[in-house]
Amino acid sequence: MSQNSPRLNLPFLQPSQAQKHVTHNEALRELDLVVQLSLVTMNAATPPAVPSQGDIHALGAAPTAEWAGYGGELAAWLDNAWHFVTPAQGWRAWDQAAGQLKVWDGSAWIDPPLSTQNLPGVGIATTSDSTNRLSVRGPATLLSHDGAGHQLKINKAGAGDTASLLFQSNWTGHAEMGLAGNTGFSIKVSADGSTWNDALAFDPATGVASGTAVQSSADDTTTGRLMRADYGYGPGNLLGTVSESGGTPTGAVIERGSNANGDYVRFADGTQICTVTLSAVDCTNATGALFASAVFTWDFPMGFATSATPAVSGAAGAASRFLGLDAPSGTQASGQVLSAVSDPTQLTPTLVAIGRWV
Structure with a gap:
């Protein structure tokens, strides 16, 4: 028989052993140390x-x-x-x-090894529950990298479920961002936690933005809303072809061009200005009476609306001359150059027509 126990090495009492209390007390002392x-x-x-x-x-x-x-x-x-x-x-x-x-x-x-797999819940400085299985209370929560980048992943089971971040104040929700009931990313806000506004939403197929924070139409000028590129103007669409629908501009703000009949400028509000410089002519009058020494018919470089007659004015090229103009007809105008004095100088008359293109 062994004289000591196999695990704690405690001394055994032996048959016919003298002073057995010494061996017994030695075993008790060992137990007192390790238990x-x-x-x-x-x-x-x-x-x-x-x-x-x-x-x-x-x-x-x-x-x-x-x-x-x-x-x-x-x-x-x-x-x-x-x-x-x-x-x-x-x-x-x-x-x-x-x-x-x-x-x-x-x-x-x-430290004692602990299983960290399939835990029913973890509460850090607070209590977890069946819904909030991971609960953390503290001034901040840090999620850092492991040598490169870092992703925070929020996954949902189906397209109709929700995967989002909810921001609360005193346990009342006031802002939410993520995939709320669909696969399009959105930002929602609420004043009371029950009525929500989809402030900004992005179409997952096109990336186009919509929501109450974005213009709903070209004539939506609600204060604080974000301007849509197709409703607002900037360097890319300020100049170009003007157009309108029901009085609302649908094209550029300013359109400018020229052709053999002169220059023109159109504005998105319907205003049109046409200009031309005619060929040089002289005005002579042997008798001193007023008469037309030259007659020109001006075809506008761009037609005006037939419902409104444009205002046509011009200059004969010198203070000693004046320009007489016939009223325009349809989309054309004719003018007569008249002179009060005999003036053989070759001068270039100029004309301006202002009206509406729509």
């Missing part, structure tokens, strides 16, 4: 100057002084002497300094 093991220090290297009866220290790899040569063992101060115990793999001990449980893995005291 409900509580350690004053971990990875200790130097014995304390004034140790207390029953204190146990977990020694580091290279302790000194009276502990030298007992690296990795337990040092217990009993009856004014150090007693050493070799821990076995799996022993558990309470770390008094850290206030937590430790386990001896055969070479070091480590």
Whole structure:
């Protein structure tokens, strides 16, 4: 029969053994050390100057002084002497300094291994529940990279479900962003947590934006709304071909062009201005009477609306001359150049017509 127990190495009482109480007390002392093991220090290297009866220290790899040569063992101060115990793999001990449980893995005291898979819930400084299975209370939550980028993934089961971030104030929702009931990203806001406005939504196929924060039509001038590119004007569409529908511009703001009949400018509000410079002519009058020395018919470079007669004016090329104009007919106008004095100088008359193209 062995004289010691196989696991804790406790001495057995032997048949016909004298002073059996000594062996029994030695076994009790070993049990007193290792049962409900509580350690004053971990990875200790130097014995304390004034140790207390029953204190146990977990020694580091290279302790000194009276502990030298007992690296990795337990040092217990009993009856004014150090007693050493070799821990076995799996022993558990309470770390008094850290206030937590430790386990001896055969070479070091480590935190007890815990399973982190399929936990029913985790609460950090607060309580988790069946809906909020991960609950965190604190001034901030950090999700950092592992050497490169980092993604926060929110996945939903089906297109009609919701995958979003909800922002609350005193547990009342006021803003939500994500995939709410479809696969298009949207931002919703609410004043009371019950009535929600889709402020901004993006079509997943085209990326085109819509919502109460965006112009709903070309004549929507609601304060604070975002202007749509097809409803607003900028360097890309300020100049071009003007057009309208029901009085609302549908094309550019300004259109400018020219042809053999002169130059023209059209504006999105319906205004049109045509100009021309005629060929140089002279005005002579042998008798001194007023008469037309030349007659020109001007075809406008762009036609005016037939419902409104444009205003036509011009200059004969010099202060000594004046230009007489016939009223325009349809989309054309004719003018007579008249002179009050005999003037053989070749001068170029100019004409301006202002009206509406629509």
